[in-house]
Amino acid sequence: MPIDRVLILRPTRTVAEGSISLTPNALRALDHVVGVYDHLKAAAFSYRRLAMHADDSYLFGHLLQHNDEYNALRILCSTLHNIMLDACEEQPDLVQVRYGVHITSIEDRDDGVTLHFGDGTTARGDILIGADGIHSKVREHVLGASAPTPTFLGSCMLTGTLPLASLNAPPGWTFPAVLFTPVGLVSVWPHNTSGTEAAWCVAEDLPPKDRAAWRAYEASGEAARTAKRNYAGVQTPVIRALMDTVRADAVKLWTPHCIPEIPRWHLGRVCLVGDAAHALPPNGQGSAMAFEDAAYLARLLGAHPLDAPRDVARVFEQFERNRLPRIERVRALAHGTGGAKGGTAAGWKYTLKKWGMAAYFAWNGYELRDERISGYDVTTQEVGVGVA
Numbered sequence: 001m002p003i004d005r006v007l008i009l010r011p012t013r014t015v016a017e018g019s020i021s022l023t024p025n026a027l028r029a030l031d032h033v034v035g036v037y038d039h040l041k042a043a044a045f046s047y048r049r050l051a052m053h054a055d056d057s058y059l060f061g062h063l064l065q066h067n068d069e070y071n072a073l074r075i076l077c078s079t080l081h082n083i084m085l086d087a088c089e090e091q092p093d094l095v096q097v098r099y100g101v102h103i104t105s106i107e108d109r110d111d112g113v114t115l116h117f118g119d120g121t122t123a124r125g126d127i128l129i130g131a132d133g134i135h136s137k138v139r140e141h142v143l144g145a146s147a148p149t150p151t152f153l154g155s156c157m158l159t160g161t162l163p164l165a166s167l168n169a170p171p172g173w174t175f176p177a178v179l180f181t182p183v184g185l186v187s188v189w190p191h192n193t194s195g196t197e198a199a200w201c202v203a204e205d206l207p208p209k210d211r212a213a214w215r216a217y218e219a220s221g222e223a224a225r226t227a228k229r230n231y232a233g234v235q236t237p238v239i240r241a242l243m244d245t246v247r248a249d250a251v252k253l254w255t256p257h258c259i260p261e262i263p264r265w266h267l268g269r270v271c272l273v274g275d276a277a278h279a280l281p282p283n284g285q286g287s288a289m290a291f292e293d294a295a296y297l298a299r300l301l302g303a304h305p306l307d308a309p310r311d312v313a314r315v316f317e318q319f320e321r322n323r324l325p326r327i328e329r330v331r332a333l334a335h336g337t338g339g340a341k342g343g344t345a346a347g348w349k350y351t352l353k354k355w356g357m358a359a360y361f362a363w364n365g366y367e368l369r370d371e372r373i374s375g376y377d378v379t380t381q382e383v384g385v386g387v388a
């Protein structure tokens with residue numbers, strides 16, 4: 001029997017703050033499988049390259065972010081979510097969205113899955129796809145006592161928004177741009193179609209805290225004050241302008257966590273996707289991996305009726321067999337970029353790295369293209385079950 005109804009659970013219609021970048025590999029999935037690319041393109045900032053500067057404004061060169069089919073997009077998460085939810089609401093016979101429920105427990109039997117919610121209600125279906133993020137409840141069900149606790153990666157990301165013009169960037173500067181400094185990476189990302197509004201992001205090393213303590217720290221404004229102190233010695237005009245603009249009460253703090261490789265992504269009629277299955281160190285590909293997962297699983301489910309528990313197992317086995325090598329490849333590349341702080345160093349080590357980077361960009365004609373991540377095409381992956 002093919003899937004004829006989908007129930008999506010969401011906390012509220014729009015909860016997401018911030019903005020994210022979508023590279024061609026994610027856009028291919030969102031275009032050819034989900035069908036929302038035109039709406040995303042109309043609402044996002046489209047860009048072909050990412051400028052890379054040193055702390056003295058020196059331009060190393062550019063990382064190319066486009067291919068023949070797509071430019072990269074930077075989009076507000078709230079806009080992205082609204083576009084996806086609008087697409088769901090256009091198909092009420094197929095997709096129902098239920099807001100405000102939180103899964104507290106899962107019962108998985110041969111004949112179906114029952115979800116129990118915090119408000120005492122339940123829902124039942126043939127399969128459950130756990131796309132519930134880094135602190136996944138569904139992962140606890142799939143792995144039981146061996147479910148890993150997500151680990152804080154040590155560097156927080158401070159983010160906020162500003163009018164791009166407030167940075168007074170010198171003539172010739174283009175955005176998005178990343179500045180490599182002895183303190184850490186600073187990046188600026190236009191996120192509206194005209195490129196007048198932007199998100200900024202800086203990394204800050206901090207000891208781990210529990211969720212309540214992180215929220216209290218964010219509300220105290222201390223993170224922003226520390227960043228201003230840390231970057232006081234960096235004289236790049238764009239960073240000076242940014243630090244002058246930052247208002248402590250308008251800074252959002254992100255605390256990237258990750259999980260190690262887990263022994264399995266599925267159990268019975270339940271399968272994990274996205275951060276629930278494989279949260280990676282920050283490398284701008286977390287959502288892209290979630291979209292690739294969703295697109296590939298949708299293609300598998302579309303190609304194979306689920307008449308018996310064995311059919312479900314074969315689809316989930318094929319999903320994991322195909323996706324795991326891809327995720328491990330992207331994880332290895334993410335480690336290579338040095339995480340949230342971009343592997344920056346102080347003193348002579350910084351000088352050495354800076355000139356190493358300058359030489360590398362010059363050797364490559366000042367433009368680097370890396371197809372290992374963005375060249376991947378989820379739409380051509382084999383959907384036969386039992387294919388290695």
Ligand SMILES: Cc1cc2nc3c(=O)[nH]c(=O)nc-3n(C[C@H](O)[C@H](O)[C@H](O)COP(=O)(O)OP(=O)(O)OC[C@H]3O[C@@H](n4cnc5c(N)ncnc54)[C@H](O)[C@@H]3O)c2cc1C
Binds near residue numbers: 011132275286287290
């Ligand atoms: C600062 C920052 C910048 C980033 N930038 C990028 C970028 O530029 N590009 C990119 O590709 N990625 C980026 N990422 C990574 C990306 O945001 C994540 O990898 C991505 O959101 C993972 O998607 P997901 O659907 O797996 O999980 P999530 O986006 O975390 O969604 C999980 C959902 O499940 C819900 N949920 C959780 N528990 C329950 C429960 N028990 N019951 C019901 N619902 C539940 C949550 O409310 C949430 O809506 C960034 C991350 C950070 C922190």
